[in-house]
Amino acid sequence: MTSVEELAVQRVKTVHAPDDRVVCFEVTVEAEDEGDDETPGIVLAGTVQTDRTKESLLEELRQLSTGRTVRDSLSVLEGTGEAMTTDLHVSAVRGEPHEDAEQVTQVLYGAELTAYDSRDGWRRVRTPGGYLGWVEATALTDPRVAADDVDVTDPGTAVDAVDTTDPRGTRNGVDVTNQSEWRPDGVVTAPTTPHQSNATPETVPAGVDCHLESRDDEEVTVSFRTGVRATLPETAIHERTSTGTGADVVAVARQFLRTPYEWGGMTIEGIDCSGLVWVAYASVGVTVPRDADQQRDLGTDVSQDNLEPGDLLFFPGHVAISLGGSEFVHAYGSAEQVTVNSLDPSHAEYVESLAESVTAMKRFLPAEGAR
Structure with a gap:
């Protein structure tokens, strides 16, 4: 990439992706093999956040590259996201898809995540704090709700919380015509909260979303995005009916x-x-x-x-x-x-x-x- 092309790419990044913590912009510009062509074209490669960014890059480079063909093999994240969560107590989010890369943040059990592309056993995700980064693919799982939270045909079947309802009123083969979505109406407030359930992990950290199911004396039964139900001390939950002080x-x-x-x-x-x-x-x-x-x-x-x-x-x-x-x-x-x-x-x-x-x-x- 020439200095002029580098400047053009930088201009687009400044406008469309000024903060790479929250917007993806991974772009390279390379010359095609010359072959018999005295004016080889250039190839725009990598991954960007939106189609608008992609079109801006192509326009900038085509204006600069008069007489040269500009080809692109850019991937766009927009529209490819998949709703996911994690069933691990906490998982590292890294700046690059390998275990030695810098930890830029972490995601907590049951977090609401959007997963994008894959690379070498890692998935790019957007975290609840808006960060883009990489987690090990094995840390991710589909968000689920417990079957008896909803009106389902088979009370022993769990269904995805992600809306994939088809025109026949089924989701993943389960009748959900009258189903209301799992919604977080509580959050864990104690840094390490043990819970009474048969699931792992045995504790959940502060900041974890939950849905309040029932109360019994000084305890509350909740469900998480993972589909797990647990009984926690009432003092360890803040209800979202009001904002805390x-x-x-x-x-x-x-x-x-x-x-x-x-x-x-x-x-x-x-x-x-x-x-x-x-x-x-x-x-x-x-x-x-x-x-x-x-x-x-x-x-x-x-x-x-x-x-x-x-x-x-x-x-x-x-x-x-x-x-x-x-x-x-x-x-x-x-x-x-x-x-x-x-x-x-x-x-x-x-x-x-x-x-x-x-x-x-x-x-x-x-x-x-x-x-």
Whole structure:
């Protein structure tokens, strides 16, 4: 690819795929074998997110390549996604399809995933946080709902939650004419929640969606996207009938204190700063982007004097959750764990480098007095 062609590809990427964490843009431009042709054509190859991006690339290169044929063998992800989930406690999402690639995030048990192309035993997926990355194909499974959640012909048959209903009112051979879809109306809030069921894993992490089936004293029966039913402590579930408060966000985050810092981590076994924010907010029914710079673009600005529990503090490449006042909880790489620090110079946990580098303070939830 010549420098002019490289510039053309970069222009299209800037417009259509400025953030490769959430938009796929993997493009190469190569010259065809010359053979007897003194002006060999060029081949556009790789994978892009949308047909619009593909057409923009072709147009740019055809304008540049007067007298040369531009051929494409581009794959487009748009329209090829397949609804999937995972039945593993947690799975790594990597930047490239091999086990030595960087872990960019993780997906939790029962997560709502969209799977795309395959490569060498890996699948490209979009995560609930919007990330695109690669997981081992063996970690994925079809989303399912338990049969007695729905009106089915055979009460012993599980059916796919993905809508593949045909005109005869059947889905995967099962009568679902009167079926209502499985919907998440609850979320797990405890970092490691044991459940009473015969299925694996034996625990589920905080941030996992569930559907509430029934209650019994201090327990609740739920189902997950995997089709598994389980009985959990009622205190480990937040119902999505209302959004949680900033105090609820803090309560979840505090449960992760002393959790080891792990780049891309999302669980009590290891978590990073924006992962802690994602899990804490997911646990009260609010989905936010995965990374700190993406989270910073949301919410409303607040001043340090008005910080309330659950507000977010942003630093260069870092994010923390306010406890209200000067204290905040965060997954801090320098401490190698989730810890509490303060903006107050007189506080024992004051960190000057953090206090002097705050770039923004944001609120995602209504102020306590506004509820």
